[in-house]
Amino acid sequence: MQDGAEADREGEESILYACSDGLARITLNRPEKMNSLTAPMRAALAEALDRGAAEARAILLTGAGRGFCAGQDLGDASDFENLDLDRTLREEYEPLLTRITEAPVPVICAVNGVAAGAGANIALAADIVIAARSARFIEAFARIGLIPDAGGTYWLPRLVGKARAMGMCLLAEPVTAAQAAEWGLIWDVVEDDALEARAEALGRRLAEGPTLALRLAKQALLASAANDLETQLGLEARLQGEAGRSRDFMEGVTAFLEKRAPRFEGR
Structure with missing residues (x-):
């Protein structure tokens, strides 16, 4: 079993973080294991997301090597033999997904290869997902006798509808990047060398x-799934009022009238 120092070192090495010009780049860095997730890695990813939310105006999440993320590391015996899936999901995965969906800045996920299991669903939690043409999305849970987790049963029906969500989850077959883009699962697919x-x-x-406006747009879009029209219109009005009091709104209007590109400050 790892001690705390060893776990911290593993987490630091398996998650790379860099920030410049307002963009935080977070890289899953365990390529020899297809970036499969261990407990220290999940903890380090949570810390990196917190750091990006605090000091950046956008976050880019990607993976090192030939895969984005193969999901939970089932080959780690010390982690697997005593695996409490209920606890792991509630205490480790749920906070990760919340950090992504509720981040005060946009989160982009660049899927550079296979995204399987929880790895696929972490990617789909991002605000904008683009994928290399060679990428594959696999809801692989049924292959090992589990149900989709890490938000999969929430995102998939909303993104691709019941029929495709059922097929992805029950058959556990790979979905190509081109299919994913056609179905509306992701924003775009690009050639591998252009990703x-x-x-x-x-x-x-x-x-x-305009960082504030982007955050408020995220908030409104995520709330819409549970709101009726009247409630959503009221939310739009409240959030638009907040955006309309921002310095970025004033800059946007001024730039439009002066026929120049806006210089947003993010507030």
């Missing part, structure tokens, strides 16, 4: 955007 540049460009664009 990094495309993700970086999107990240920079969002980092230079």
Whole structure:
């Protein structure tokens, strides 16, 4: 069993963090294991997401090597033999997913290869998902006698509808990046050698955007699934009022009237 220091070192090495010009880049860095997730890695990822939310205006999440994330590391005997899935999901995965969906800045996920199990669903929790053409999304849980977790049963029906969600989960077959884009599972698919540049460009664009307005738009869109029209219209009005009091709104209108690009400050 790892002691605390060893676990901290593993987490630090398996999650890379860098931030420049308002864009935080978080890389899952366990390529020899297809970036499969251990407990120290999940803890380090949570810390990196917190750091990005505090000091950046956009977050880019990706994976090192030939895969984005193969999900839970089932090959780690010390982790697997005493695995309490209920506790692990509630105490480790749920906070990760909440950090992504409720981040005060946009979160982009660049899927550079296989995204399987919890790895697929962590990717789908991001605000914008782009994938390399060689990427695959696999709800692999049924292959080992489990149900989709890490938000899979929430996101999939909302993104692709009941029929495709059922097929993905019950058959556990790979969905190609092209299929994922066609179905509305992700935002875009690009050639493998263009993924990094495309993700970086999107990240920079969002980092230079009206951060408050983007956060409020995320809030409104996520709330819409549970709201009726009257409630949603009321939420829009309240959030728009907040956005309309921002310095970015004033800059946006001024730039429009002056026929120049806006210089948003993120507030």
